[in-house]
Each structure stands twice: as structure tokens, then as C-alpha cells.
Amino acid sequence: MKNSILYCLAAASMVLSFFFENTPATTAQSSASLVSQQASLLSGLFATEEPHATGLLTSSDSTEYTKYATRLGIEPSYDDNKTLLATVVSWLGTPYRYGSNSKSGTDCSGFVTRVFKEVYGITLQRSSRSxxxxxxxxxxxxxxxxxxxxxxxxxxxxxxxxxxxxxDGKFAHSACGGGVMVSSLTQAYYSRNFYAAGRVESN
Known part of the structure; x- marks a missing residue:
């Protein structure tokens, strides 16, 4: 009888020993696997968001900035409003036409109102005085x-x-003699007649 009890206790001891020795390892492996999966998931998320978060310029962006700046006669700067530069470039050469504001012909205020509407979504008064x-x-x-x-x-x-x-002292406008162009505020005519500068504030 004693021997039977001893055998049972020994068997129970072996089972318990096996359980306590292997369960932590299994849990550790599961935890490691879970951590690995989470790390992989986070890595994937950051990889997806990174190009947008960093705002790094592509070679295409750089080329476009340089192209627009060259056309406008200004130094390229990658913090400029690219949409504004591109829009002004698209209007260059449009003939002057009093009272109009299309690419078949525009006066100075017509040009300004169209550009502000296209670039900023702002509707300006139609005349320069207004x-x-x-x-x-x-x-x-x-x-x-x-x-x-x-x-x-x-x-x-x-x-x-x-x-x-x-x-760089340059401004875009629609002039009576030449239509939409870029001129310099240092030119004698514009330097002499310059009156003031104003900033359009969004509502």
C-alpha cells in the first residue's frame, strides 16, 4: 500500500514538474510571437504614413518648381505656393482686353480675380480700386x-x-502693352507709379 502511494506521489510530481517547466516557455513563445506581430503591424503602418508625414519633395516636384520659377524669372524656392506659380505661368501671354477676364483676353483686375479664384477659392472685387x-x-x-x-x-x-x-521684386499682371507678363518693381515706370501693397485675408 505504501509503495502504491509513493508511486502515485512520484507520478503526480513528474506531471506537475512537466507542467511548470513547459508552460512558461509556451507562454513566452506566444508573447514573443504576439510582440513580433505587433511590431510588424506598426512597422507597416509607419511605412505607409511616412511619405506623407515627412513631406519630402520628389524629383518631379523639384523639376516643376524650377520650371515655373524659370518661366517667371524668380529664384526657385520649394516653400512657395506651387499652385500659384503654375497658375500664373498658365496665364502668361494672354492678351490684354479691357473688361474681360478669360484666357482669350483679360485686363489687370480680371487676371487677378481669376487667379485668386483658381488658387485660393477667393472671390475678389472686380476693380483695382475696390x-x-x-x-x-x-x-x-x-x-x-x-x-x-x-x-x-x-x-x-x-x-x-x-x-x-x-x-524678388517681381509681380505678375496684365499690361496694356503685352498682356499677362511678369515685371519688376524696380523698372522705372513701375517704381515711379507704385502706390501700395495689400494682403488678401481669407474670411
Whole structure:
């Protein structure tokens, strides 16, 4: 009888020993597997999001910026509004036509209103004088890309012309002699008649 009891206790001891020795290993393996799967999943998620999160320029972006800047006569800068540059480039060479605002012909305010609508979704007043009344006035040395530049023919004279400031002293506009083009504020005519700059504030 004693021997039977001893044999039973020994068998039970072996079973318990086997259980405690192998269960942690199995759990550890399962945990390791789970951690590996989670790491793989997270890695996949980060790999998917990374190109958007970093905002890195592609070679295509770089080429486009350079192309637009060259056409506009400005230095390429990859923080410029590419849509604005591309839109202005698409209007270059459009003939001047008083009272119109299409690519078959446009006057200065027509050009500005179309560009702002296409690029920013903003509807501006149709005349340069009305635009001037609605913008936030800024100093000449504080102008930024997308600001408006206004011109008049001497003190006390009404505003007669408007353009879109680009950078490096250059602005895009539709001129009576030549249509949509890029000119410099340092040119004698525009330097003499420059009146003020204004910033369009979104509602």
C-alpha cells in the first residue's frame, strides 16, 4: 500500500514538474510571437504614413518648381505656393482686353480675380480700386508672395492698375502693352507709379 502511494506521489510530481517547466516557455513563445506581430503591424503602418508625414519633395516636384520659377524669372524656392506659380505661368501671354477676364483676353483686375479664384477659392472685387479698399495694407518691405500691388499716376490720382506679387521684386499682371507678363518693381515706370501693397485675408 505504501509503495502504491509513493508511486502515485512520484507520478503526480513528474506531471506537475512537466507542467511548470513547459508552460512558461509556451507562454513566452506566444508573447514573443504576439510582440513580433505587433511590431510588424506598426512597422507597416509607419511605412505607409511616412511619405506623407515627412513631406519630402520628389524629383518631379523639384523639376516643376524650377520650371515655373524659370518661366517667371524668380529664384526657385520649394516653400512657395506651387499652385500659384503654375497658375500664373498658365496665364502668361494672354492678351490684354479691357473688361474681360478669360484666357482669350483679360485686363489687370480680371487676371487677378481669376487667379485668386483658381488658387485660393477667393472671390475678389472686380476693380483695382475696390480691391484696394478690401485688403490689409502692408509695407513694401514686408510683401509676401500672393500680395497685391497697386499703382497710380501720381499723388491724388486714382488707382489704375493691380498685379500679384511673386518674389524678388517681381509681380505678375496684365499690361496694356503685352498682356499677362511678369515685371519688376524696380523698372522705372513701375517704381515711379507704385502706390501700395495689400494682403488678401481669407474670411
Amino acid at each position: 480691391m484696394f479698399e478690401k485688403v490689409k495694407h502692408v509695407q513694401k518691405d514686408e510683401m509676401q508672395t500672393g500680395d497685391l500691388v497697386f499703382f497710380r499716376r501720381g499723388p491724388g490720382q486714382p488707382i489704375y492698375h493691380v498685379g500679384i506679387y511673386l518674389k
